[in-house]
Amino acid sequence: MVKAKQSQERLNQVKALLQTMRGQSIPDALMQAYLFDEKSEQTKTVGAQISATVTPTALPHCIGAFQHTDNDHDMRGMLTAVGWCFSEPGFNRTNENIWAVYLSDASVITTDEIERIVRSNQKIGRELEVPQTVAWLITDASYSREASARIAQLGIHTSTWENVIEIAARVLNPASEESQSATSARQSPTIVASPEPKITIAESEIITETSSEALVEKPAEKAMDKEERQAVVTRQEIDTVHDEEVLELRLPPLEDMEMVAAQNVEQLAQRFGFDSMAVGQIKMATLEACLNAIERTTNSEKEVRVLLRMTADRLIIEVENEGGTFDPQHVGSPDVAQKMQDSYKRGWGLKLIQKFMDRVVFEPYELGTRLRMEKNRPSKADGGENISAVSQA
Amino acid sequence: MQVVEESSYAVIYPTGYLNGPTGKDIDAQCDQIMARGMKRIIINFREIETMNTVGISTLIVILEHVGNREGVVCFCELLPVNHQMLEVLDISRAVLIFETEDQARNHLENL
Numbered sequence: 001m002v003k004a005k006q007s008q009e010r011l012n013q014v015k016a017l018l019q020t021m022r023g024q025s026i027p028d029a030l031m032q033a034y035l036f037d038e039k040s041e042q043t044k045t046v047g048a049q050i051s052a053t054v055t056p057t058a059l060p061h062c063i064g065a066f067q068h069t070d071n072d073h074d075m076r077g078m079l080t081a082v083g084w085c086f087s088e089p090g091f092n093r094t095n096e097n098i099w100a101v102y103l104s105d106a107s108v109i110t111t112d113e114i115e116r117i118v119r120s121n122q123k124i125g126r127e128l129e130v131p132q133t134v135a136w137l138i139t140d141a142s143y144s145r146e147a148s149a150r151i152a153q154l155g156i157h158t159s160t161w162e163n164v165i166e167i168a169a170r171v172l173n174p175a176s177e178e179s180q181s182a183t184s185a186r187q188s189p190t191i192v193a194s195p196e197p198k199i200t201i202a203e204s205e206i207i208t209e210t211s212s213e214a215l216v217e218k219p220a221e222k223a224m225d226k227e228e229r230q231a232v233v234t235r236q237e238i239d240t241v242h243d244e245e246v247l248e249l250r251l252p253p254l255e256d257m258e259m260v261a262a263q264n265v266e267q268l269a270q271r272f273g274f275d276s277m278a279v280g281q282i283k284m285a286t287l288e289a290c291l292n293a294i295e296r297t298t299n300s301e302k303e304v305r306v307l308l309r310m311t312a313d314r315l316i317i318e319v320e321n322e323g324g325t326f327d328p329q330h331v332g333s334p335d336v337a338q339k340m341q342d343s344y345k346r347g348w349g350l351k352l353i354q355k356f357m358d359r360v361v362f363e364p365y366e367l368g369t370r371l372r373m374e375k376n377r378p379s380k381a382d383g384g385e386n387i388s389a390v391s392q393a
Numbered sequence: 394m395q396v397v398e399e400s401s402y403a404v405i406y407p408t409g410y411l412n413g414p415t416g417k418d419i420d421a422q423c424d425q426i427m428a429r430g431m432k433r434i435i436i437n438f439r440e441i442e443t444m445n446t447v448g449i450s451t452l453i454v455i456l457e458h459v460g461n462r463e464g465v466v467c468f469c470e471l472l473p474v475n476h477q478m479l480e481v482l483d484i485s486r487a488v489l490i491f492e493t494e495d496q497a498r499n500h501l502e503n504l
Contacts, residue, residue: 277473280473348446351481
């Protein structure tokens with residue numbers, strides 16, 4: 001029981017670490033633990049053959065991480081975290097990839113474990129419809145010769161838990177002499193050059209309150225002007241209590257950021273059984289809500305917060321923006337004939353949201369405005385083909 | 394975006410995300426087509442996966458501009474959810490929407 005709790009805590013820390021990855025560079029030795037397995041005579045030989053210079057590995061740009069639950073008996077004994085990543089900033093489909101992180105409590109990693117990881121990676125890629133997947137195995141186990149060969153062949157990243165702590169330290173504190181010298185003393189061969197990783201501090205809270213060995217500290221807020229700011233989107237899986245799945249996004253108020261929220265909610269809605277038309281409606285309503293919120297956020301340092309919650313009977317989407325207020329009572333219902341005559345052609349978003357969602361509520365809160373939209377979860381008896389009737393709060 | 398001109402009409406194929414800038418590009422294409430004397434335009438939306446209402450507003454601008462020059466514009470091959478967007482906003486009242494490009498071509502050829 002204690003071991004299971006520790007494993008879950010470590011998985012939470014790994015999820016938090018994934019969400020701080022913004023393309024930083026780390027010594028690749030930190031992800032090649034199988035080459036430095038001190039318990040294995042065979043790998044000592046392999047380790048000695050490595051070149052004295054270690055090239056840096058670039059971490060991905062991760063915009064969200066969650067625990068992946070595979071009820072398949074095949075993955076027993078291995079906790080899995082999934083990071084939704086891009087190899088370059090910019091959210092381009094061509095450089096989209098999934099990092100699947102496997103925590104194993106085995107004492108020896110054999111080819112059986114490796115093949116299970118391969119199958120799981122393929123399955124995750126199919127489920128999330130992302131063709132490129134990267135596997136990262138975190139374990140303090142030793143590796144069989146055959147497993148080592150297979151890992152090298154497949155390019156699977158491998159780290160000990162100590163490596164993971166080192167990676168976290170480097171990601172958050174690139175100039176730390178202590179972290180660099182600690183690495184040099186431990187690893188063989190000697191790391192000759194490690195370029196200082198570029199750090200983008202994620203402006204988010206890392207929720208690992210149960211962890212007694214926190215890898216990632218709450219980052220200090222750093223002021224960035226618009227030119228320096230990357231389109232950083234942080235995504236957190238907050239809670240899965242009370243049969244609810246909750247996902248939070250924080251969007252910088254930049255152009256086309258509403259598409260990120262729309263894509264996230266599209267995936268969530270698909271996962272929870274909404275048909276294609278309902279998924280499209282939910283996606284469009286979310287996109288419009290976020291677009292409006294982004295436009296009302298006049299301060300470029302403020303973020304738009306999007307909360308996605310799936311309860312037993314409905315999908316709830318809340319969009320909050322600071323600094324701007326919105327009163328739907330002052331927005332009339334647009335008419336196309338009238339708009340053809342008007343110089344101002346816009347004003348369609350609220351009507352669209354009201355048409356596509358089952359419940360729509362605007363409420364002010366202490367910092368600005370919150371829009372709450374709900375879509376009833378399809379029942380098995382319901383084909384889900386209906387355009388839900390509008391009820392405006 | 395691709396534009397194909399036939400003898401009496403042109404077909405525009407916008408791509409990507411229909412937002413304000415994309416909509417303005419389509420409007421500019423329509424202007425150029427009409428400046429060359431062609432007054433019948435089909436906009437084929439098969440490559441538009443997502444549209445926002447700012448983009449839809451620019452479609453209204455296009456309808457107005459083309460109408461002011463006594464032209465005709467019709468839409469075709471909208472994804473189901475995009476077609477539904479135009480319907481729930483009643484914009485489908487202001488423009489002919491066809492399921493296929495062939496249907497749109499037949500319509501314009503018979504005008």
